[in-house]
Amino acid sequence: MGFTRNVAAAGALTALLVGTTAAFGATAQAAPNVTPQGVCGAAYKTVNSAAIGSLGTVYLTYNASNGKNCVATIRTNPGAATNVSAYVYVPDTDEWADDYGNYTSYAGPVRVYGKGHCVSWGGGIANVSVSVENSNCAALREQRTTTVR
Template sequence: MRFKRSALTAAALGALTVGATTVLAAPASAAPNTTPQKVCGSAYKTVNSVPVGSLGTTYLTYNSSTGQNCVVTIRSNPGIAVNMSAWLYVPDTGEAAEDHGRYTSYAGPAYVYGKGHCVDWGGHINNVYVQVNNSNCATAKENRLTFTR
């Protein structure tokens, strides 16, 4: 009987050790299941980004062969659908694009022609909003805003 108890105790401790090691080895947060290039297209290079609090990131990308900008907001931890957005505006031309809704992983893509122009862009996840004005232009200083509603 003593042997059975020791064997059971050892087996239980072994299982707990394996379980604890598995829990400790897991990342603190799940990696996003996409990238800006998967959403916008492989020819789009990330030229700017802004964190949406700790919930994710909004990315501004650019395709140099077409002059198109693309914006996408990607969650850090994909899961149940939440309110999200990604938007882009070119003040010089008045061209704008946006995508908003309830999404599990990302909002976007939203595309506008932006070659040679400053762009304003941003997005949100849940109640955290980000906005970048006068972005990617030499004539004006970039202005970043993060706020909650």
């Protein structure tokens, strides 16, 4: 009888821990195999990207149906929370969106209306950041800058 009671108690404890983890534990930030479309939405297609050293990649995506750009910075190897950021800026309209904090997998999504405009965008992971200025427009040549702090 004692063995049955211990197994039942262990099962109840496992159920409690699983429920607690589901309620308070890992967020979408910890999801494996994160993609730009998983962060920004299925309607957003990747139009540009920039490697952040070997730490990850920042992606610029675009949704043709609503004219919005979305940026997400995705770590190559999710793990312990570290400083991760993403930003997008439309100089013509002065519209800006950013996300930064200590994340386990990615930063973003950040969105702005960008149809018919050049965009500047970028992101960072730990001490490496990338910025891309005057991107995805015919009028100007884009300029990429990688910074290691």
